[in-house]
Amino acid sequence: MDDYKIHVTGLRSGSYKDFKALYDLFSDNLYGFVFRLTRSEEMAKDITQETFIKIWLHREKADPDQSFKSFLFKIARNGVIDAMRKQWRNPVFEDYLEHCDAMYTNGEDITQKLDFDYFLRRLQTAKDKLTPRQREIFELRKEQGLSPAQISQRLGINEQTTYNILSAAMQILRKEIGPGGLMLFLLFFD
């Protein structure tokens, strides 16, 4: 069953070859796990790299009698939990998932390229097309999570005006983000 046990023994005694064998066996698995949780290629890559670097540095702690897979988890877990929390704290993460749903429904090609990082970059570029006022209100709403009423109060404008500006901003973003992004901003009005 544990045909990689020999590699763990080798790793302990400092064999880079055995380390590489374990890397080949488990790195894609760990990457897939983190990507599925965070939807970020960058996070998946960073965590995978860090985990294996730590394993190499602390190789004497590897125990051939214990599951290497759970050893991996022990080393990766804090990074994984932080990354997952960070994604879900981002108010745009849900919009991103919504965007993915819309892409699926529209039958668009989905690849790993459509990760959350890529989505954020696209949104950032699209935001450049907004007027300063539109951008300000959009960011208050979406990035700071204020309600339209709170925004109106803060900026001293009436609520209808806030709605109108938000709506205009969304039309522009929708156009910039393109097909598949059509449903993206539905969530923006709760």
Add this chain to the structure above:
Amino acid sequence: MSTHLEDLIRQSFNGALPAADRQMLRDLLQQTDNEVLENVLSGIWMEYEGSIPAKTDIDELISGLPIRRNGRVTAIFGRAAKIAASILLLLALGAGLFYYYAGSKKWGLVAASTITIESRNGGATNVKLPDSSLVILRSGATFDYPASFSAGKREVKLNRGEAYFEITKNQQAPFLVTTDWLTIEVLGTTFNVKAYDRSDSVETALVEGAVRITTKGRKPETIVLQPNEKAVYNKTNGKLSISKADMESEIAWMQDTLLFKSTKFSDVIKKLGQKYNTVIKIEGNRYNNDTFTGTLEGENIEVVLSALQLHYHFSYRRSGSMITIQVK
């Protein structure tokens, strides 16, 4: 609470958390401490056997560390690179395929508008669906599709066996492949489905794009696959799990198949000779100007020739390592 949290995280991990539950997961995550989260994630991790190519150069990172390494360094990208190449190859081959080879197939009309194709031994069968999507059935597979798709839905059924799909994009009509055990909704383009009767599992391997798989039965489970992953449904315990697809072996049968598009009969024979390492001579010139479009697959040359005999009238005799084809 933690079982509810676990449920939500699992669904999210599988790419199938309903939009309505996202807010809930977000709130729960804020209230949950690391220890609880650790347990949930550890459970998911120990079960997860899927993978996505990490594309990291660990050698470079490690060599940057001030530590002497022992042992030999081998290239880590060999495997990933090969998989990518085989996908490309597949796509390239796929683009050239347009017609089914009806000669060796049994056709039947089941309902007024359903066409059933049984791909019998001796060759893979190419099926071009009404929407131009391509399905390649491995020999032994049976497959149902409607003569024309109704508006808003494209539904086909793999009754038995193995098939490779390249689906045409259509935003208005989702593409569904059903099997006896699960339903696959195509969100992207290319994938391979194994649904053999004798096997105790149903496997879906994704080459490119995305598919959403939902099990039938009382408590349906859903998974959205990423490329290079495969979903394995265990018929015995009803569990759906993600594991790693070795694309090269998943679709190796595609590459054992010879593909012809408007190829001269003599060139088809020449190609067969090369593949099966046999000298083949043709007597008779009736088919000199004939062209053949289709695929041929078989363990040995006899199987392939008998498939070809359903299309062309010829007999053949073997003498030593040489085969002579006599065109009638």
